[in-house]
Amino acid sequence: xxxxxxxxxxxxxxxxxRLKVDAAANGAPARVEPADRDRSRGAAPALPAAAAFDxxxxxxxxxxxxxxxxxxxxxxxxxCRACKLCRTRDKVVxxxxxxxxxxxxxxxxxxADEDAKGEPFVGQAGRLLDAMLAALAxxxxxxxxxxxxxKCRPPNNRTPESSEADACRPYLERQxxxxxxxxxxxxGKSAASLLLATDATIGSxxxxxHRYRGTPLVVTYHPAYLLRTLPDKAKAWEDxxxxxxVAASAPPDGASVx
Ligand code: URA
Ligand code: SF4
Numbered sequence: 612x613x614x615x616x617x618x619x620x621x622x623x624x625x626x627x628x629r630l631k632v633d634a635a636a637n638g639a640p641a642r643v644e645p646a647d648r649d650r651s652r653g654a655a656p657a658l659p660a661a662a663a664f665d666x667x668x669x670x671x672x673x674x675x676x677x678x679x680x681x682x683x684x685x686x687x688x689x690x691c692r693a694c695k696l697c698r699t700r701d702k703v704v705x706x707x708x709x710x711x712x713x714x715x716x717x718x719x720x721x722x723a724d725e726d727a728k729g730e731p732f733v734g735q736a737g738r739l740l741d742a743m744l745a746a747l748a749x750x751x752x753x754x755x756x757x758x759x760x761x762k763c764r765p766p767n768n769r770t771p772e773s774s775e776a777d778a779c780r781p782y783l784e785r786q787x788x789x790x791x792x793x794x795x796x797x798x799g800k801s802a803a804s805l806l807l808a809t810d811a812t813i814g815s816x817x818x819x820x821h822r823y824r825g826t827p828l829v830v831t832y833h834p835a836y837l838l839r840t841l842p843d844k845a846k847a848w849e850d851x852x853x854x855x856x857v858a859a860s861a862p863p864d865g866a867s868v869x
Pocket of ligand 2: 688691693694695697761762775779780
């Protein structure tokens, strides 16, 4: 078990692991996996090309998802075919954590490790996220919930398209309504852009309190970006301390959720 000092050292100075740098810009995650787990899905039960992704009436679907309880949530996501990401996923990655958490962390979408395991942030970026949580005396199963904007892995870890984020949004909104977090932390440019419908840079979005449908939202760097950009780890730490202040000043349970 790492000591608090070790965690802080890890966050600020010395990454024991690194992701390969990719060309992604400012704050965008590069989920480079140890081995390319993309496999040919020729024999897999892929949908026929002509399959309709959204056979269900969108309004009826939104209403159904908005009424889901936790006990039906994961199975509903697992059966979802509302966007084309359903074709290439292995496991859906609905989310993990404390269903009464004050903190909701939202990443962009599952990578290969997450797609294989069905749990968000279990690869290298996830290890850093866990270290960041530990530095705040938080754990992924205690007062924290972790989810992604899209619940299925985008092929080759590309950024989710806004149509995919829109298709998946009812699930994230239901999670927010059920959890009633005091603060949402958007991890990285893509999650921030998709949640706040903006093209602004992380640099200009961080350090301010935003709102996602009434819930306070704070933006910070994606852990995969931090793994390759040491100086910004200190800024991410400031962002988390800011998020903690936002959570502490949020109105009592759920009052901010509209
Ligand atoms: N990156 C993300 O944005 N989400 C994950 O779950 C893993 C890596
Ligand atoms: Fe459904 Fe979301 Fe997966 Fe698309 S990404 S298939 S909307 S669960």
